Amino acid sequence: MLLLFGLKTVLNNLPGRPATCQHCGRFVHHHLQERATKFTLFFIPILTTSRTYQISCSNCGQTSPINSRQKKAVAW
Numbered sequence: 001m002l003l004l005f006g007l008k009t010v011l012n013n014l015p016g017r018p019a020t021c022q023h024c025g026r027f028v029h030h031h032l033q034e035r036a037t038k039f040t041l042f043f044i045p046i047l048t049t050s051r052t053y054q055i056s057c058s059n060c061g062q063t064s065p066i067n068s069r070q071k072k073a074v075a076w
Contacts, residue, residue, distance in 0.1 A: 008045060010036045016055065017074060023062035031056050032074055 014032040021028060035052045038045040053071045056063040066074070 003041075004043065005039070005041050007049065008038050008040050010038060010045075012036070014053075014071075019074075021057040021059060021062060022064070023057060024060040026057075026059050028057060028059040030074070031058060032071065034071075 012034040014034055016030045016032040018027060018029050020026070021030070033054050033056070035054070036048050037050045038048050040046060051068075053066050053068065054063050055066050055074060
């Protein structure tokens with residue numbers, strides 16, 4: 001019997017919002033991104049093993065990790 005399993009990372013772009021960047025100090029749009037690692041069985045995602053969020057400035061490109069509580073405050 002052949003059993004195919006593994007992990008797959010999926011990137012989802014979420015709606016961001018304008019805010020002041022902590023790095024460059026400009027009031028610009030910030031992009032919010034979700035990175036989810038999923039366990040797959042026969043190339044079908046079964047369950048999510050981990051989920052992280054990061055926000056990046058559209059002006060300088062500075063990227064910062066955020067937690068799920070901060071993500072709820074940023075996403076509209």
